[in-house]
Amino acid sequence: MSEIPETQVYPIIWQGDHVLLIDQNRLPADYTLVSISRSEDMVTAIKTLIVRGAPAIGIAAAYGLYLGAREIPTRDRQAFLERLEAVAEQLKETRPDKANLAWAIDRLMKKARNTLGAVEYLKQTLLESAQALQQADLQTCYAIGHHGLQALPSTPQQLAVYTHCNHGALAASGYGTSLGVVRAAWHQGRLSRVYAGETRPRLQGARLTAWECVQDGIPVTIVADCMAAHCMQQGLVQAVLVGADRIALNGDTINKVGTYGLALLAKAHQIPFFVAAPLATVDSQLPSGAAVTVEENPAADIYQIGETVIAPEGASFYNPAADVTPAELITAIVTEQGAIAPTELSTLISNAS
């Protein structure tokens, strides 16, 4: 693997007895750290998108579980595990679309149940497990960056890529999934520019992806979402890179609303469309995306921008958080184990488990 450049952005920082989160709602205007000492505050931070992006949410929730465990006074192991289960459920309900959330919580709960010893020891084990998860995710992001770089079209020598939402360092433990591929390409001289779709309504592309690119000196052009087709038609981009909230076993991918439209456009313009995500984002209980229902976000996201109302009274609003991209529109899914065709995913998962 080529040398891994350092990234300066770590959205979740364990500070000895509490967690610091970069407040992603305030970027890029303000770089503010929010201190989280209680599980309940982590629940709020995830629900309000202070921390966001599927892998980052998984890690934040893992720390949230430890913070919740710390608050449980009993020394009785069974009673402790029962109360911990309730904390786990509360965390899992925060943003259920994100596969990494249940994945992380289930892993820690299994660890707690299978660890022998006193309650205090279980608590310490939960903290160490959350930290290990965070470290492993960073390595995963580096591996995704490496494999994604190999999967990019070999010509032209320098590519411009189109991205949607934010799947960068801010959305993981650092470095990023799809934006990890961007970083790897940039450091290998294979990237000319990122076209960051602004990603209405919450503007994660304009606010967060563009901010990360600027921090790293990566040339970035922000476009409104409605300009994607035009950019492709004009030959401005040679690949589309997105992340994933959840991937079904057949490769159907649930991600920020707008992803499906981009996949259709990429196919129409014969541009490769890559999904980059850790295997933790694959839901082994989900055979396909056919029956998936997605979260809906508040109507206010649509009828106002900041504090300004932009829509007439009397209109109604529809604000799905995500959409489903059928596997046949995806050129490759880039995981920490390599870039594969969506049809190869179920075999990879059964070999990994």
Ligand SMILES: CSC[C@@H](O)[C@@H](O)C(=O)COP(=O)(O)O
């Ligand atoms: C590496 S993050 C992958 C996805 O979670 C990402 O693409 C995305 O859609 C994030 O949505 P968000 O609603 O901002 O959490």
